[in-house]
Amino acid sequence: MPQGIAALEPDLAGRFERGLYFKGEAHIDPRAALAALAERLGSLGGTIRFATEADSAAAQDGRRVIDCTGLAARSVLTDLRGVKGEMLHVRAPDLTLTRPVRVLHPRTPVYVVPREAGHYMIGATMIESDQASGITARAMLELLGAAYALHPAFGEAEILEIGTGVRPAFPDNLPRLVRRGETLYVNGLFRHGFLAAPALARRAAAFVLEGREAPEVM
Known part of the structure; x- marks a missing residue:
């Protein structure tokens, strides 16, 4: 209803006859979010190294590599x-x-x-x-x-x-976790990166730390 639109967004009053309102919808500034995440990672003792390649050698001492490099992983994830x-x-x-x-x-x-x-x-x-x-x-x-x-x-x-x-x-536009050796690829988030990233991160952590698989994305 026009009255509902005007109540929610007064500057749009009289411009549209109807619309859909999703009360729980939220939004973030991606750049501010990345800065906040980097700060939080640092406070937990994590280190960010730029221009550094991770390879299979990292797994020799029991560590795993989680690859979130998007299209750069296409040599392995060939259907990207x-x-x-x-x-x-x-x-x-x-x-x-x-x-x-x-x-x-x-x-x-x-x-x-x-x-x-x-x-x-x-x-x-x-x-x-x-x-x-x-x-x-x-x-x-x-x-x-x-x-x-x-x-x-x-x-x-x-x-x-x-x-x-x-x-x-990916061809179906759905994200996936793909394991290749000791590397876990988190990829294919399409246009829903910030929306889907928390759910994918939880599933990746559960797999790496507890061995729990997520059939819906693996």
């Missing part, structure tokens, strides 16, 4: 494929949204996620490609057009960042 995604980070100070809003635009469905005050992430495309090239003009036009359909204030938004990346996905 890449799905390119493109997003925009914009500043629209004249608009206030307090929760993620997904727009079922007939041409380009998008989601708009609030960050810090007046900042929004607009995403994201899905292109069957393993090339992490720059954003295409078509993708930018479609993302901005769909955001403008949500609210005209996006027409005056300042584009702060353009992001592209390649998501690792």
Whole structure:
């Protein structure tokens, strides 16, 4: 109902006739989350080493390797494929949204996620490609057009960042834990990385520490 939309997001009042509201839906800033996770790991005595390869030699003293390298593991996980995604980070100070809003635009469905005050992430495309090239003009036009359909204030938004990346996905788009020797591969999270990562991490830990398998992902 329009009244319900206005009560939840006043700046969208009168713009849409109906919508779906998921009370328990949450969102995070991935970069802030990674920084917090790194800090927490350090507080527990963990060490992060960049530009360092882990290989089978690590297992000689009883340790295991958990590989979460995405498409870089394709030499072992040969059915992995890449799905390119493109997003925009914009500043629209004249608009206030307090929760993620997904727009079922007939041409380009998008989601708009609030960050810090007046900042929004607009995403994201899905292109069957393993090339992490720059954003295409078509993708930018479609993302901005769909955001403008949500609210005209996006027409005056300042584009702060353009992001592209390649998501690792298996043919069924479902994540998996795959064991090869003493290496456990956690991969194929597709476009649901932060959503599915906690569940996959718990299952990986249970397998490594307790030997418990998770048939639904193995």
